[in-house]
Structure formats: structure tokens, C-alpha cells
Amino acid sequence: xGIRVIGQKKFEVTETELLQQDLLxxxxxxxxxxxxxxxxxxxxTQTEIEEIMxxxxxxxxxxxxxxxxxxxxxxxxxxxxxxxxxxLEGNSRLAAYRILAKNDPLKWSRVLVxxxxxxxxxxxxxxxxxxxxxxxxxxxxKFEQAAYIYRQKKELGCSDSALGKQVGISAITVKKYxxxxxxxxxxxxxxxxxxxxxxxxxxxxxxxxxxxxxPEMDSFFAKQVKTGGIVRAQDVRDILGxxxxxxxxxxxxxxxDYIKGDIDLEExxxxxxxxxxxxxxxxxxxxxxxxxxxxxxxxxxxxxxxxNSKDILFSLRKINTAVTQLMKEIDEKK
Numbered sequence: 001x002g003i004r005v006i007g008q009k010k011f012e013v014t015e016t017e018l019l020q021q022d023l024l025x026x027x028x029x030x031x032x033x034x035x036x037x038x039x040x041x042x043x044x045t046q047t048e049i050e051e052i053m054x055x056x057x058x059x060x061x062x063x064x065x066x067x068x069x070x071x072x073x074x075x076x077x078x079x080x081x082x083x084x085x086x087x088l089e090g091n092s093r094l095a096a097y098r099i100l101a102k103n104d105p106l107k108w109s110r111v112l113v114x115x116x117x118x119x120x121x122x123x124x125x126x127x128x129x130x131x132x133x134x135x136x137x138x139x140x141x142k143f144e145q146a147a148y149i150y151r152q153k154k155e156l157g158c159s160d161s162a163l164g165k166q167v168g169i170s171a172i173t174v175k176k177y178x179x180x181x182x183x184x185x186x187x188x189x190x191x192x193x194x195x196x197x198x199x200x201x202x203x204x205x206x207x208x209x210x211x212x213x214x215p216e217m218d219s220f221f222a223k224q225v226k227t228g229g230i231v232r233a234q235d236v237r238d239i240l241g242x243x244x245x246x247x248x249x250x251x252x253x254x255x256x257d258y259i260k261g262d263i264d265l266e267e268x269x270x271x272x273x274x275x276x277x278x279x280x281x282x283x284x285x286x287x288x289x290x291x292x293x294x295x296x297x298x299x300x301x302x303x304x305x306x307x308n309s310k311d312i313l314f315s316l317r318k319i320n321t322a323v324t325q326l327m328k329e330i331d332e333k334k
Contacts, residue, residue, distance in 0.1 A: 007124065007127045011117055011120065014115040015075060015115075018111060019111075020094065020098065020109065025095075030148040031091060032053065053092065063100055066093065076111060129148070130168070143195040196233035204245075206243075214256075229265060251277065
């Protein structure tokens with residue numbers, strides 16, 4: 001018998017060896033869950049899970065490591081459910097063992113495990129897996145982390161702060177992950193390869209203001225991602241995000257036409273480029289305009305001018321002269 005600490009609780013565990021062929025994959029493990037659902041398996045059998053898991057590159061790499069070590073360095077963590085042991089932690093290692101057993105069934109028939117008590121709660125299981133994979137190792141992808149957190153929030157029904165505290169991540173991260181993954185679930189698009197596009201879409205401030213005004217935008221965006229109208233997160237950030245962030249009337253019209261589905265992202269980009277408002281220099285001018293128009297900045301500058309008015313006024317006059325000359329030259333080229 002031994003002790004495993006989960007959160008602030010102590011659990012008695014038994015470390016032993018079990019027949020690996022008798023162990024079950026854990027359906028709610030994010031790596032298992034994500035791979036299966038991306039391949040359209042909503043109610044998979046254990047055989048289907050094994051086939052998919054054994055095909056993954058990282059599992060094949062684990063197989064080589066386990067073979068070199070002559071077995072596991074860290075035991076699988078299991079719990080008994082309905083007379084069978086479910087592998088909560090170590091599903092990839094179990095798949096690797098299954099590959100090894102096909103070539104040498106006798107040598108790889110038994111695997112080292114640590115058995116948790118049967119009465120362990122779902123909340124404690126969440127804390128256990130979160131400790132392994134959300135913090136500090138974080139070997140699950142953002143998509144896998146978000147999928148797991150989202151499902152646990154639904155099942156446990158606790159707040160973002162309480163959920164984050166269980167596994168050592170911030171409430172802000174929990175909220176962000178749930179919002180992004182929730183949007184994917186809402187539009188029936190839980191493909192891991194699409195995560196980065198949805199992440200850019202949700203986090204972009206310019207896009208957010210249109211989402212608040214035009215609720216139908218989410219559905220159109222999801223359709224664009226699923227049908228290949230958008231294929232890169234970079235395009236969401238650098239094209240759609242820039243158009244949405246621009247304050248010009250032409251950009252507003254472009255966004256409205258895009259949301260209605262009258263134009264695709266490529267045409268929206270072309271129209272935005274034609275406005276001349278997409279370049280880096282224009283962005284610099286806009287930043288300067290916002291800075292010089294901010295009340296807090298102007299108030300602070302006035303305070304500094306009390307003891308240094310000569311230098312500040314000199315710089316402002318130089319700026320004024322340069323801007324006036326530039327405006328004149330641009331106006332002459334119209």
C-alpha cells in the first residue's frame with residue numbers, strides 16, 4: 001500500500017502488476033476523446049480505441065522507449081469500474097504495450113499499475129489528471145486541455161475559479177478555453193486542427209465587436225472553417241482581424257458583406273487592400289492619432305510641460321510642420 005496526494009487529499013493506493021489485455025482505455029481522457037471524435041467515433045468500442053491510439057506517432061515513440069527500458073518507469077494509474085480496471089492516466093503507454101504484446105505476448109503481458117480506491121470522485125479524478133497534464137507538464141495540446149476542462153465544467157458545475165484552483169490554472173484561462181471550445185461544440189466542429197482558427201477568432205478584439213452586433217457571424221465563420229473558406233489562423237488574425245479592427249466606413253461595409261456571405265475572405269482582403277488602409281505605415285499613423293487624442297496622455301504631457309514647455313512645444317511644432325507638409329503632398333497627388 002502507498003499514498004497518493006490529489007489536491008489536498010490523501011488516497012491509499014496499491015501498486016502491482018495487472019494483465020494489460022484486461023485494462024480499459026479511459027473514454028474521457030482528452031487524448032483518447034479528441035482523436036476518437038475527430039474521426040467520427042461517438043460510441044467507440046475498446047477495439048476501435050486501441051486501433052486509433054496505436055496508429056499515433058507519439059505512441060510508436062513510447063513503444064521504443066518502453067522496450068529500451070524493459071518496461072514502465074512510471075505505473076499506469078487505474079481505478080476499478082464494474083469489475084474492470086480503467087486506465088485514467090497512461091492511455092498512450094497502454095497502447096504502446098498493446099503494440100509490443102503483438103510481437104511478444106508473454107514478455108509484455110503484464111504492466112505496472114497503481115490502483116486508486118473505487119470510491120474516488122469525478123472531481124478528484126479531474127484534479128489528478130489536471131495535475132499531470134494542465135500544470136506543470138502541460139503535454140496535452142491547448143485543444144485537448146480545453147476539451148477536458150469544458151466537459152468537466154459541464155459535469156462538475158463549478159465556477160471558473162474553483163475549477164482552475166483544482167488544477168493550478170487561472171480562472172481566466174478556464175473561461176477562455178470554455179468559450180473557444182464551447183463555440184466549436186455549438187457549431188459541431190471539434191476538429192483539433194481547427195482550434196487555432198477559433199482561438200484567433202474569439203480573442204481578436206476587433207472581431208469581438210462584430211460578434212456582439214451580428215450574432216449570425218459565429219455561424220458563418222464556423223461554416224467557412226468547416227468548408228475550407230478559411231484554412232489558416234494567420235488569416236483570421238491578419239486579414240479578418242485587421243478589417244474588423246479598422247474604423248473606416250469602407251471596412252465596416254466589407255465586414256457586413258462578409259458576415260452576410262456576399263463575399264469570401266479572399267475578396268474581403270482584396271477590397272480592404274484597395275482602401276489603402278491595410279499597410280503598416282497606416283497602422284503607425286492610427287496609433288499616433290489614438291495616442292495624441294487620449295485625454296490621459298494629453299493631461300500628463302501638460303503636467304510635464306510646466307517645467308519643460310520649451311522642449312515639448314518645440315517638438316510639437318516640428319510634428320505640426322511635418323504633418324502639414326505631408327498632408328499637402330498627399331493632397332497634391334489626388
